[in-house]
Amino acid sequence: MTVISALQTSEISVSVWRGDETGGEPVHYQVPQQPSQTVLDVVTWIQRNAEPGLSYRFACRVGMCGSCAMMVNGRPRWTCRTHVRDVLDGQKIELAPLRNLPVIKDLVCDMSEFFAKWQRAEGRFQPTSGRHDAVANFVPSTPQRVAADAGIECINCAVCYAACDVVTWNPGYLGPAALNRAWTLVNDVRDGGQRNRLHAISGQGGCQNCHSQQGCSNHCPVKLNPTRSIAGLKKTIARAVLKRQL
């Protein structure tokens, strides 16, 4: 034991939701506090020293993959990018799996529906040219490309999905990530799937359900703005309704 760790006496009380799809409850652990510590460090400590059976997700641990997303003190965050000192609430932290998604076990949720909605929103590129055609030549500074570029960094971590109350209240709602992705493709001049996409984003789960609460933009770790993207989609469908295309 080093001198420094011998002097460490403060502890954090961590409440971790444990259970599965049938139900669960918070379980409490005492975790040694470190001078520079992320919530992921805390969860890892618990699994290695206190509860080997604890299930949680992580991968890159450097804020690039989004795998470690979970509810930290009631807000969806990446645990690897959340310093304990920023969220400590009187020496206490509460951890739970992401909202709005079914639980598999403990802090791990089932992302299937989240990904399914991405597909349902026609959030995939439909090419109009092949390998024998000339490389597409589009200008990065056009308003359309700027709008698309503003949303393409999404890594589908589901933090925005967990933050959205319309998703909670309206299970069919496609959600901010799927709609944000669809918006980037609506603005992609190379894409050939606009007609299908228009119907996908204006259906029962479509963009018109968004109430602009901006929980998504507020919590996005990559600082994207799905509310702005969805506003763009709303303009698109309004125009289509007035032109009798919808």
Add this chain to the structure above:
Amino acid sequence: MSGVMTRTHRKQSLWLAFLLHRLSGLTLALFLPVHFYVLGLALRDSADLDGFLALTDNPIVKLMEFSLVFLLAVHLFGGLRLLALEFLPWHDRQKSLAAGAAALAFLAGCGFLLRAF
């Protein structure tokens, strides 16, 4: 819908703006039939209407009227903010706009209150 505002992810002003917009809309929608009924009293006998209107001299009733004026104004200005958000070029200052809408609505309510007393 338990613990409406206690959920931490909702503790931000634009969620409050949403809630105010929804609650004001609901209240106004419930108030309208009452409002229409009272006005309809003028058809039968304006004495009926006068009898009802005499009630409105009560300061508590005046405060309720102030609330209705405020709710109508807040729903209007909040709604204009949403229409701008959805159909005009995006502005990042949504929180300021929401605060401005609430402030304008309060001023409208005060305008009413000053004249009512």
Add this chain to the structure above:
Amino acid sequence: MLSPRLFVAQRLSALIMAPLVIAHLLGMIVAVQGGLDSGEILSRTQGSMAFGLFYQLFVFVVSIHAAIGIRVVCHEWANLHGRMLDLITWSVMLILLIMGTFAVIAVALP
């Protein structure tokens, strides 16, 4: 629980009502001075075609706007859908339209 057409109807009705509501708010602030008296109000409104048309338009548009708004709230907070939801939407619209029209007739008829 909105189709794109209901969404547009909601937004359009809101846009149409914005100036109507502003006028109504100003009217109320003016009218409330010195207390409310039916004679005073009715002397301004009865026989006035402009008043009648203004408020009938208001009634028509608010019936649509309120019905769609209530529809969304019933779906999201009361978990209603399908036929029940449609029934509530139509009922709200018809109740407001009918009661509102009676009210307009009451105050605008000479």
